Amino acid sequence: MAVQKLPLAKALNESLRKALETDPKVLIMGEDVGKLGGVFRVTDGLQKDFGEDRVIDTPLAESGIVGTAIGLALRGYRPVVEIQFDGFVFPAYDQIVTQLAKMHARALGKIKLPVVVRIPYGGGIGAVEHHSESPEALFAHVAGLKVVSPSNSSDAYWMLQQAIQSDDPVIFFEPKRRYWDKGEVDTEAIPGELHKARVTRQGTDLTLAAYGPMVKVCLEAAAAAQEEGKSVEVLDLRSMSPIDFDAIQTSVEKTRRLVVVHEAPVFYGSGAEIAARITERCFYHLEAPVLRVGGYHAPYPPARLEEEYLPGLDRVLDAVDRSLAY
Amino acid sequence: MAVQKLPLAKALNESLRKALETDPKVLIMGEDVGKLGGVFRVTDGLQKDFGEDRVIDTPLAESGIVGTAIGLALRGYRPVVEIQFDGFVFPAYDQIVTQLAKMHARALGKIKLPVVVRIPYGGGIGAVEHHSESPEALFAHVAGLKVVSPSNSSDAYWMLQQAIQSDDPVIFFEPKRRYWDKGEVDTEAIPGELHKARVTRQGTDLTLAAYGPMVKVCLEAAAAAQEEGKSVEVLDLRSMSPIDFDAIQTSVEKTRRLVVVHEAPVFYGSGAEIAARITERCFYHLEAPVLRVGGYHAPYPPARLEEEYLPGLDRVLDAVDRSLAY
Amino acid sequence: MTVESTAARKTTRRSSGAKRTASASVKKGQGAEPELVQLLTPEGERVQHPDYDIDLSADELRGLYRDMVLTRRFDSEATALQRQGELGLWASLLGQEAAQIGSGRALRDDDYVFPTYREHGVAWCRGVDPTNLLGMFRGVNHGGWDPNTNNFHLYTIVIGSQTLHATGYAMGVAKDGADSAVIAYFGDGASSQGDVAESFTFSAVYNAPVVFFCQNNQWAISEPTERQTRVPLYQRAQGYGFPGVRVDGNDVLACLAVTRSALERARRGEGPTLVEAFTYRMGAHTTSDDPTKYRADEEREAWEAKDPILRLKAYLEKAGHADAAFFEELETESETLGKRVREAVRAMPDPDHMAIFENVYADGHALVDEERAQFAAYQASFADSGAEEGK
Amino acid sequence: MTVESTAARKTTRRSSGAKRTASASVKKGQGAEPELVQLLTPEGERVQHPDYDIDLSADELRGLYRDMVLTRRFDSEATALQRQGELGLWASLLGQEAAQIGSGRALRDDDYVFPTYREHGVAWCRGVDPTNLLGMFRGVNHGGWDPNTNNFHLYTIVIGSQTLHATGYAMGVAKDGADSAVIAYFGDGASSQGDVAESFTFSAVYNAPVVFFCQNNQWAISEPTERQTRVPLYQRAQGYGFPGVRVDGNDVLACLAVTRSALERARRGEGPTLVEAFTYRMGAHTTSDDPTKYRADEEREAWEAKDPILRLKAYLEKAGHADAAFFEELETESETLGKRVREAVRAMPDPDHMAIFENVYADGHALVDEERAQFAAYQASFADSGAEEGK
Numbered sequence A, B: 001m002a003v004q005k006l007p008l009a010k011a012l013n014e015s016l017r018k019a020l021e022t023d024p025k026v027l028i029m030g031e032d033v034g035k036l037g038g039v040f041r042v043t044d045g046l047q048k049d050f051g052e053d054r055v056i057d058t059p060l061a062e063s064g065i066v067g068t069a070i071g072l073a074l075r076g077y078r079p080v081v082e083i084q085f086d087g088f089v090f091p092a093y094d095q096i097v098t099q100l101a102k103m104h105a106r107a108l109g110k111i112k113l114p115v116v117v118r119i120p121y122g123g124g125i126g127a128v129e130h131h132s133e134s135p136e137a138l139f140a141h142v143a144g145l146k147v148v149s150p151s152n153s154s155d156a157y158w159m160l161q162q163a164i165q166s167d168d169p170v171i172f173f174e175p176k177r178r179y180w181d182k183g184e185v186d187t188e189a190i191p192g193e194l195h196k197a198r199v200t201r202q203g204t205d206l207t208l209a210a211y212g213p214m215v216k217v218c219l220e221a222a223a224a225a226q227e228e229g230k231s232v233e234v235l236d237l238r239s240m241s242p243i244d245f246d247a248i249q250t251s252v253e254k255t256r257r258l259v260v261v262h263e264a265p266v267f268y269g270s271g272a273e274i275a276a277r278i279t280e281r282c283f284y285h286l287e288a289p290v291l292r293v294g295g296y297h298a299p300y301p302p303a304r305l306e307e308e309y310l311p312g313l314d315r316v317l318d319a320v321d322r323s324l325a326y
Numbered sequence C, D: 001m002t003v004e005s006t007a008a009r010k011t012t013r014r015s016s017g018a019k020r021t022a023s024a025s026v027k028k029g030q031g032a033e034p035e036l037v038q039l040l041t042p043e044g045e046r047v048q049h050p051d052y053d054i055d056l057s058a059d060e061l062r063g064l065y066r067d068m069v070l071t072r073r074f075d076s077e078a079t080a081l082q083r084q085g086e087l088g089l090w091a092s093l094l095g096q097e098a099a100q101i102g103s104g105r106a107l108r109d110d111d112y113v114f115p116t117y118r119e120h121g122v123a124w125c126r127g128v129d130p131t132n133l134l135g136m137f138r139g140v141n142h143g144g145w146d147p148n149t150n151n152f153h154l155y156t157i158v159i160g161s162q163t164l165h166a167t168g169y170a171m172g173v174a175k176d177g178a179d180s181a182v183i184a185y186f187g188d189g190a191s192s193q194g195d196v197a198e199s200f201t202f203s204a205v206y207n208a209p210v211v212f213f214c215q216n217n218q219w220a221i222s223e224p225t226e227r228q229t230r231v232p233l234y235q236r237a238q239g240y241g242f243p244g245v246r247v248d249g250n251d252v253l254a255c256l257a258v259t260r261s262a263l264e265r266a267r268r269g270e271g272p273t274l275v276e277a278f279t280y281r282m283g284a285h286t287t288s289d290d291p292t293k294y295r296a297d298e299e300r301e302a303w304e305a306k307d308p309i310l311r312l313k314a315y316l317e318k319a320g321h322a323d324a325a326f327f328e329e330l331e332t333e334s335e336t337l338g339k340r341v342r343e344a345v346r347a348m349p350d351p352d353h354m355a356i357f358e359n360v361y362a363d364g365h366a367l368v369d370e371e372r373a374q375f376a377a378y379q380a381s382f383a384d385s386g387a388e389e390g391k
């Protein structure tokens, strides 16, 4: 059956399975991705079906995981690497930034690095330190990387397919607190382009732009605003590098107001880039400054404080109100 | 003599000497900082005068350098760590982001991490790959770190003193292509606050905000603009985290136009944060969108292309003109 | 069957992944594996070792036993509290009591400990209030104790990082001319991290007074030690120029003797030592983990026969070092501890919301001040307007 | 005096930094250092080694000599070109010709090489046009050759990174069921990087067909090898479960024999080997460096007596494997090479400005497209307006 209702994590699992079936060069690598199927079960059953040669439990060393994935890519493989949690990508940061991102350019295009780095990210699951972070800006700033994040099961399935097919390194951020949310996946649909945003809800008074876990919050905020008679458009950006500025511009030229929402700290976050560029593009259209709702300039707090730290419905609505008050 | 004319690198050297003299807990650590005095001679002569116990040549391992510096700080030392070039800080990125930045908060304030990480950064010296980058945004986004950069000899001397005295970890970016530029240093002056910006040139028509190596370019641009009758104010931001938004706001409320200049890529760079926040603060004052001049979204190019990649006088003036045309 | 031969079998059984046949090409002669240091057999027989011995009074032996029992009691209470929803997560040390108590009791007060997230037994030896360990697992903080009160650093979650902190701290000890030592705990999985290798390099080059204590509990979540190394881990040290020793990690006496010797070596200025405590993670990796997905029950059962607590108990009884009254009293003490911990956890308040903005910096930061003020105003707006319903 | 004993003396002389006295506490017996593998003495005497031998024709021997001479000639030309301002920087291999040619000539065409930034001699063996190596040092590119043409990867500047790429590549070779091998070059300084340790772990665990070839030229810029390790580097391998061997890095025959043997081991599916080529950096670290700041002239002079080229020349002459005509012809060939390189470099065009935006991505990126267009328009504005004067 082509259309199934799947939790987001299962959609990713199906997508990986499809990739392993379709292309013998695709490999899955990471800590505990084998028998255990990953701590979130995203790779569940894959080692059993495709063997230890293709679904590879690695030593506990993230730099080694990404570094050897680069070598495998040079040999013609297409490794899909799993980083267990957002906060554990940093030991691999050097390999990602100085090697993975730059090798294609260094070789004047003569080699390609089709490596996908999957990172479950974001908070809201009551976890301990380093398990709830949103470091996407630290990758999007780096040329040579593409950075994306699906918000729902269908995108999870298709965007991962597209990331694996891409000849560029893709940092694939998975909204871990949405892993269990179910959504329809049509495995025979024709997916949208990987780096294009999508209008998820139409509106005329204000645009909310978000990606990954915050899209759901924005949709809820838009519904709540509707009840107060405010028509809010919701854009699912899907890609943080490149950013689909054209889509945001189109929306803002209509609504004249923009609020960007992400879990990552606001300071130097993706909202800054969007605010700066959209203000430049839409200077005469904007009725209010672009507002940003996101994390504070503080380490991700202990679980009992995360509700206050994370942008939730109220904070988004507060920003909507502030924007509309201009 | 209290006032001396010193090249910026020598001012740093004098500052380190002063710190070693004043506080027996201050240590210098890094690759080649001992006999060689560092590849830029910033630590020249210090090992000879203070011994191998205080000026420490380390193994070639940046994570080890920062990681052991953290341990030394826990033991009561104040390590000043040298990273040889901007592009080589990434092996230490995990220790900086997950440990150095967060340990004070993790310990609910019970321990302090007075570690300074000195990084010569930026281009313009005709170097090979990884020797010309400007990664400041990748640190400024991270709570727990302070990020600063001097633009001249006096600030080099004083800001380094202040960074070493700070009980917080400070990432100290040194504008390597200005190492040889001479400037007056008054070692008995009362320095300004570490994280406050400074108006380096007064003007009324437009504000240029920059830091580190780009301040000089902005001053030249302001002088050139003056000849065309445009009065440009130049702000030396000095600190990228925190950013002195009050100072920028004050200037922009006067000039109503802002151009931010940095070598780092524009995309997700510090200019984005400044543009976003200043637009919010000065929405009704700005006559033009905040414009940004910086590096492109591409790996730092080979030396023979760096002139085109780096923001120079012409590109800054072009942005000034574009802003004034609004 | 000795612990050693089990391991050897296991290596053969599990090794896979490489397409080509791996011949036994590592020259075994060069660094022939010395025996596992053991002073107490799984049956509780006291045996001698030429390099390591220890002479403990009955009092001291009972003390070690008490430490292990109370640690295990605390640990099982924490597991229960997690199931009851009082903790978000728990990382049990079940099975590793001997490694932790043995090494922990080898320390002097002025020594400094850098733990992973599982050293509850070492924390106990250092005098850290067990309740304090639970804060981070409950989600009220990221580490609730002052590391300098008991010379016990905060738990570190990023695998391997703390070995470098320990090395740097030890470099500082040497600079101070003190004769304290430092101990860094890490796991078999952690041995693969570059940071751990760098800590070996730095400590060797600077001759730092640090003991690297690796609890090889044979699993890194779902991965057996063969995914990290193809030779015993203690051998790693030699290539960095310092000694490595493998000790029976379920033998508290051997762990105490070997760690003490390594610490003394550090104090004498002879530099680092790697101790590999060969033990077993009897429970799940954490309460989030399901080991049935990846390991056979028989393995665990085999290790139950080597239980560190039963082993010492057998010896205490055989040697007449403890009587029924001692065991009964300890039982009562255990229950009291369990109760105290349970009550303390339940009483543990949620942190104030404003804590988000506390201790981000020691010297302050303008943006944090600004965000704190905005947050306070925003919170106040709910109080004012009764907007709570909108939530 | 053997190379070995010089090193031992040097360690004693230089070791310092730790306040406490470091006693010779590493058990020497355990992993007693085997002899340095040598097949040709510094005086050019051919000696035998029980584990490694090699039988080369006069032709082959002359070939190795020619490789070393031409490599050195190219290298000195590059140094000269840097002085003349044609290159921004040069990293000379002076003194390391035997290590590079010996190991380079041990390779098969289908083997794959991961160099540092100094493997000009290996590049020569692979057939990479020397001129191509100069592009990055001139600043016209970051690596001017197609790695797959000669199975010679680009130079890597971030120390140690390439050892992981080599390991991954070798894992891929094994997956393909091919019997090629991979060689990863790195320096004594690099041995301290976590990435190198991780490459040892991964290659051992996956039994990857890779040879780690460490040129211990005794310096990492200004730091002597004692800042990286307190025991010989080849010993590091053992703790990861694979063999390490130290070879006289100024003896091209020994380097060839030892590397060939390690590569064959890899091909047979027996996994990684670490080769430490004990050699010497006779020149500065790079043309930016000033070694007089940190090392004594005498050290260099002592090593000149062990020059790899003179050594083979002495043997060729003594054994009658080469006559005056050969040496003369080679002289001419050297000059021709020098001239060709000089001319090629001078003719090397600056890249087009638009190259900044090329190859950032393989599949394109909207922002790059936008910036490229803006840049082009901006450049065009100067052409139009004659604003060049403003520069």
Ligand SMILES: Cc1ncc(C[n+]2csc(CCOP(=O)(O)OP(=O)(O)O)c2C)c(N)n1
Pocket: A031, A060, A062, A084, A088, A091, C116, C118, C157, C158, C159, C186, C187, C188, C189, C190, C191, C217, C219, C220, C221, C281, C285
């Ligand atoms: C850098 C990093 N990567 C991954 C993890 C996730 N993780 C937590 S514990 C663990 C396994 C650790 O195994 P080991 O070192 O043997 O210690 P043990 O849990 O067995 O005590 C992993 C992979 C982490 N905490 N840090």
Ligand SMILES: Cc1ncc(C[n+]2csc(CCOP(=O)(O)OP(=O)(O)O)c2C)c(N)n1
Pocket: B031, B060, B062, B084, B088, B091, D116, D118, D157, D158, D159, D186, D187, D188, D189, D190, D191, D217, D219, D220, D221, D281, D285
């Ligand atoms: C990660 C990193 N840190 C620092 C440097 C700067 N650096 C370039 S070469 C070098 C020394 C390398 O020594 P070694 O590995 O012995 O190689 P050699 O230069 O002697 O061939 C250093 C520190 C670098 N390139 N990369």
Ligand SMILES: [Mg+2]
Pocket: C187, C188, C189, C215, C216, C217, C218, C219, C220, C221
């Ligand atoms: Mg373990």
Ligand SMILES: [Mg+2]
Pocket: D187, D188, D189, D215, D216, D217, D218, D219, D220, D221
């Ligand atoms: Mg070297």
